[in-house]
Amino acid sequence: MKAAPADMTTTAILDATRGVLGNAPRPVLLHGPDLRGRAGDYVKECIDTAWVSSAGAYVDRFERELAATTGARRAVAVVNGTAALHIALKLVGVEAGDEVLIPSLTFVATANAVSYCGAIPHFVDVEPGTLGLDPISLEQRLAMIGERVNGRVVSRETGRRLAAVVPMHTFGHPVDLAGLMEVCERWGLPVVEDAAESLGSYYRDRHTGTFGRLGILSFNGNKIVTTGGGGAILADDEELADRAKHLTTTAKVPHRWEFIHDETGYNYRMPNINAALGCGQLERLEEMVALKRRLADTYRDALADVRGVRFIQEPPGCRSNYWLNAIELDEGLAGDRDAILAALDDEGIQARPIWRPMHQLSMYQSCPRADLLVTERLARRIINLPSSASLAG
Numbered sequence: 001m002k003a004a005p006a007d008m009t010t011t012a013i014l015d016a017t018r019g020v021l022g023n024a025p026r027p028v029l030l031h032g033p034d035l036r037g038r039a040g041d042y043v044k045e046c047i048d049t050a051w052v053s054s055a056g057a058y059v060d061r062f063e064r065e066l067a068a069t070t071g072a073r074r075a076v077a078v079v080n081g082t083a084a085l086h087i088a089l090k091l092v093g094v095e096a097g098d099e100v101l102i103p104s105l106t107f108v109a110t111a112n113a114v115s116y117c118g119a120i121p122h123f124v125d126v127e128p129g130t131l132g133l134d135p136i137s138l139e140q141r142l143a144m145i146g147e148r149v150n151g152r153v154v155s156r157e158t159g160r161r162l163a164a165v166v167p168m169h170t171f172g173h174p175v176d177l178a179g180l181m182e183v184c185e186r187w188g189l190p191v192v193e194d195a196a197e198s199l200g201s202y203y204r205d206r207h208t209g210t211f212g213r214l215g216i217l218s219f220n221g222n223k224i225v226t227t228g229g230g231g232a233i234l235a236d237d238e239e240l241a242d243r244a245k246h247l248t249t250t251a252k253v254p255h256r257w258e259f260i261h262d263e264t265g266y267n268y269r270m271p272n273i274n275a276a277l278g279c280g281q282l283e284r285l286e287e288m289v290a291l292k293r294r295l296a297d298t299y300r301d302a303l304a305d306v307r308g309v310r311f312i313q314e315p316p317g318c319r320s321n322y323w324l325n326a327i328e329l330d331e332g333l334a335g336d337r338d339a340i341l342a343a344l345d346d347e348g349i350q351a352r353p354i355w356r357p358m359h360q361l362s363m364y365q366s367c368p369r370a371d372l373l374v375t376e377r378l379a380r381r382i383i384n385l386p387s388s389a390s391l392a393g
């Protein structure tokens with residue numbers, strides 16, 4: 001079969017996207033928040049009572065509701081997802097000079113949080129199906145460079161300790177957790193799940209972010225549930241959760257009046273006014289997931305007959321929140337990606353390429369890495385389409 005000419009594909013993608021978006025007012029954002037429901041009442045209550053900052057009932061309530069929603073024993077609310085990752089990595093034992101295995105195809109926060117620990121990201125390839133960390137790439141990389149020394153895993157290549165693995169659920173699609181957990185358990189490597197994009201997504205019947213030793217969520221303004229800015233650490237281990245709370249609240253020792261801090265802590269606690277917004281948002285999570293799944297169905301149907309384009313779908317046996325809708329262009333169309341983005345942009349339709357891979361960013365280009373063939377291939381070919389819940393017809 002002959003490849004579709006690029007301009008025909010561009011037109012077909014434009015037509016399909018126009019059809020999905022209907023007469024939604026232009027510009028159509030890639031992802032905007034949906035703040036309907038009781039969020040406004042809760043925020044107003046914070047203002048009326050002056051409980052807006054780092055103490056107040058909404059933070060505890062938000063944490064309880066997050067735990068109930070995800071099935072994690074505990075949730076600790078913090079200022080953003082990056083801060084959550086930073087503390088989670090510290091708590092599983094990542095130290096300065098260690099390496100942490102992460103996908104290169106991720107948002108920069110995953111790599112930055114590793115750097116905040118003084119550690120070095122070590123990039124592993126992703127799977128074309130889930131767009132997430134590939135258990136086979138991880139296994140092969142460990143087999144090639146990993147060595148067990150006195151109960152630790154050390155890189156033969158750099159001599160540094162391999163301290164943890166951070167899988168990420170790209171665009172809300174659950175990564176192959178069974179495969180990854182098996183490899184990590186065999187090597188004795190702790191897992192921190194970057195579930196920043198996957199609140200409401202389930203791997204089989206269990207919520208993402210609850211498989212690793214710790215998991216993290218983000219409530220940035222562009223995520224499925226927002227607190228303005230915010231994040232959370234998910235834990236099943238009470239002691240780790242207590243440590244997370246302590247470290248994120250300046251490591252203050254509880255006392256009626258004394259200011260005593262027993263280690264260098266962080267001012268990472270989520271403010272009450274943000275948690276109030278989050279409580280209102282979380283009440284609508286299932287409604288939001290349903291809307292986003294309906295929007296994804298509409299995109300999938302509209303794009304089904306467009307040659308050279310694959311609509312990215314949830315992996316079998318999983319429920320994705322379809323946070324961001326994504327298409328993958330055939331290899332022959334990779335060179336036309338920017339023309340397609342421009343054509344959409346010209347019509348006030350905000351589409352975006354997937355992130356520039358971490359190993360291609362200046363500050364991470366000399367980090368250790370596996371072969372990243374799939375990452376490099378996908379990075380040139382994936383486009384995100386407008387995904388706000390309000391667009392579901």
Ligand SMILES: *Cc1c(COP(=O)(O)O)cnc(C)c1O
Pocket residue numbers: 080081082083106107109110168194196197218219220230231
């Ligand atoms: C959003 C996001 C984060 C955290 O971002 P914050 O803006 O700090 O809340 C982390 N990892 C991934 C993959 C993300 O998409």
